[in-house]
Amino acid sequence: MKRFIIVLLSLAVLTGAYAIAFGVPVQVAQLWGGAPAEETAAAPRGGPDGGPGGVRGQARSTTVVLAPLEEHAYTLVLRTVGSAVSLRRSEVVATEAGEVVETALQANKAVEKGNVLLRLDDRTERLTLEIAEANRDQAQATVTRYQGLHQNGSAVVTDVALSEAEVALRLAVANVGLAEVVLDNRTIVAPISGRLGLSNVHVGDQLSGGDAIVTIDDTSTLLATFEVPERSIGLLTEGKPVLVTTPTYTGRVFEGKVTAFDSRLDSVTRSATVEAEIDNAEGLLLSGMTFAIRMTEETAPLPVVPATAITWDRSGAGIWIVEEGRTSRAPVTIRYRDGDQVWIETEAQVGAQIVTEGAAKLRDGAQVTTADASRGPGA
Structure with missing residues (x-):
């Protein structure tokens, strides 16, 4: 008997929960003496307030x-990493062999184009120039004398002799020019303006032709190189602004612009190489630094x-x-x-x-x- 009462109570609870959740079926409502079928079908779902508990089968909100x-x-953002070198840079090498007699190779020193960096022993070249100048002077004197005699109608100097003397003068002048070039090559000057790098060349060293002397970097503008993946190729246009940061100057953002990019993608990395110029007028950035580079673009x-x-x-x-x-x-x-x-x-x-x-x-x-x-x- 006790089990039967528990079953009845359980059925009553389930029936009540069903009625609350889904409403009372129309047939049951009619058996209980509720509203006629027509009125029941027209009644709003869930009763007057539209809430649950209405008649089953009607739409609920x-x-x-x-x-x-x-x-x-939407702001498209590309983040990548790149490195930078000086836009204008030069590696100075020896064009002649010889002993170093004078240097001005202080590291990180600012130099202007044409400043003397190094001198080689030039005693032989100076003597060669003196010999060439003496030959030139002698040839010039001969031509002057022949021209004077020829103008006075002297038969001693023929037209052929005068022509040969003039050719000898031209050769002597050319030899002087060659001697001056060789002498000038004994002095190494800065090919561009910038800052000197470290150098291992000192007074007394013997240099051979082609030996590296020093590097010069004009860091007023840096050239950053980085890779852009295929999915972001649409961001690339010449003149596109780029923002550059480095851990050396936390919170500082440097500005640049895209100057060139490759015409094809790398077959392995599926990316294009991009170059951007970075303004470094303050001289804070150094060639060879690694940068975090960011490019942005807003869509329509x-x-x-x-x-x-x-x-x-x-x-x-x-x-x-x-x-x-x-x-x-x-x-x-x-x-x-x-x-x-x-x-x-x-x-x-x-x-x-x-x-x-x-x-x-x-x-x-x-x-x-x-x-x-x-x-x-x-x-």
Whole structure:
């Protein structure tokens, strides 16, 4: 008997819970002497307030959160790492062999183009120049004498003799020029303006032709080289601004611009090599530094929705639009994501009311109420 009473009580609890959740079936309501079938079918779902507990089989509204569809631009950001060298740089090498007799190779010293960096022993070259100048002077004297005699009508100097003397003078002048060039090559000067690097050349060293002497870097502008992946190739245009940071100067951002990029992708890395000039007028950055490089670009305004507004079915992604309390589904194409925000392409009009919460429970044509409305006045 006790077990039978427990079973009855359980059935009563289940029946009550069913009636509260889904309403009382029409047939049962008629048996209990309720309203006629016609009135029951016309009664609003869930009773006067539209809430649960109405008659089974009638449509019920779903509580959702709505928001207008808005448009915003999306900021594309490319972050990569690159290294930089001086835009103008030179490695000074010895063009002649000889002993170093004078140097001005102080590391990090600023030099101007044409400043003397190093001198080689030039005693032999100076003597060679003196010999060439003496021969030139002698040839010049001969030509002058022959020209004077020829103008006075002397038969001693023929036209041929005068011509030969003039040719000898030209050769002597050329030999002087060659001797001057050789002498000048014994003095090494700065080919560009910039700052000197470290050098191992000292007075008394013996240099051979082609030996490295020192490097010069004009760091007023640096040339950064970095890789851009295939998916971000659309960001590349000449003159595109780039932002550069380095751990050496935390919080400091240096500006530059793209000057060139490769015409093809690397077959292994699927990326393109890019060069950008970085303004370094203050001289804070050094050639060879590694940089964190950032490029940004804003897209045209696109519809943006919370991630909770996106639902999926066999046709793909979509959002729910509410018009006059009824829902309809609009397909979307997802373009970008940033946190809980999603930028999409859709035919839905900007300003349309979309479901941002509760979208997973909806069907086409479903009746909905907003969360605020469901609380009622004074809630």
